[in-house]
Amino acid sequence: GDSVTQMEGPVTLSEEAFLTINCTYTATGYPSLFWYVQYPGEGLQLLLKATKADDKGSNKGFEATYRKETTSFHLEKGSVQVSDSAVYFCALRDPGGFKTIFGAGTRLFVKA
Amino acid sequence: DGGITQSPKYLFRKEGQNVTLSCEQNLNHDAMYWYRQDPGQGLRLIYYSQIVNDFQKGDIAEGYSVSREKKESFPLTVTSAQKNPTAFYLCASSTQGYGYTFGSGTRLTVV
Numbered sequence: 001g002d003s004v005t006q007m008e009g010p011v012t013l014s015e016e017a018f019l020t021i022n023c024t025y026t027a028t029g030y031p032s033l034f035w036y037v038q039y040p041g042e043g044l045q046l047l048l049k050a051t052k053a054d055d056k057g058s059n060k061g062f063e064a065t066y067r068k069e070t071t072s073f074h075l076e077k078g079s080v081q082v083s084d085s086a087v088y089f090c091a092l093r094d095p096g097g098f099k100t101i102f103g104a105g106t107r108l109f110v111k112a
Numbered sequence: 113d114g115g116i117t118q119s120p121k122y123l124f125r126k127e128g129q130n131v132t133l134s135c136e137q138n139l140n141h142d143a144m145y146w147y148r149q150d151p152g153q154g155l156r157l158i159y160y161s162q163i164v165n166d167f168q169k170g171d172i173a174e175g176y177s178v179s180r181e182k183k184e185s186f187p188l189t190v191t192s193a194q195k196n197p198t199a200f201y202l203c204a205s206s207t208q209g210y211g212y213t214f215g216s217g218t219r220l221t222v223v
Contacts, residue, residue, distance in 0.1 A: 046213070104153070
């Protein structure tokens with residue numbers, strides 16, 4: 001079945017460092033791909049999405065490119081801030097489907 | 113503003129009690145979902161509903177029940193059959209093919 005694998009955390013960075021969180025997927029069709037962010041004690045928020053190969057999703061300085069050839073959707077940010085400390089979830093959804101498959105989440109700590 | 117409202121934010125359950133978690137959305141979304149999140153863990157799907165008066169079991173439905181009598185509402189009941197209910201419960205909604213909108217969650221603790 002479809003699945004999402006993301007790098008284990010926690011990831012600890014200093015402020016203004018470059019961030020990469022790896023995400024790879026397995027799917028039989030052509031899924032839409034998402035990154036969600038969860039701040040402590042809150043629900044998840046949609047951060048960005050991409051619906052087809054080579055699409056780049058971006059929001060709040062975060063970017064991820066849908067790479068079909070490597071089945072990847074890595075999350076990147078050029079300069080992280082303390083306020084980016086959260087748990088990040090990669091997810092996929094089949095087009096026309098109602099269910100989303102989530103990765104296990106990667107916790108990010110950013111030190112001042 | 114449109115969104116999803118979960119209540120209560122914190123809930124305490126005694127052994128053998130049933131408790132109901134509320135989830136209401138005003139986004140006009142067709143589909144609604146319930147997830148369970150344990151500390152340091154990912155999300156596990158409990159139940160989901162694509163349309164009113166219809167719902168399907170997710171990966172961990174045992175000990176839980178739901179109803180979908182209105183498009184806006186998808187309450188979750190944690191029954192006494194659920195032996196380890198302490199967790200963070202998240203409700204979400206979506207339109208087909210789009211990302212989810214999540215509520216702010218209910219933290220359930222057994223006392």
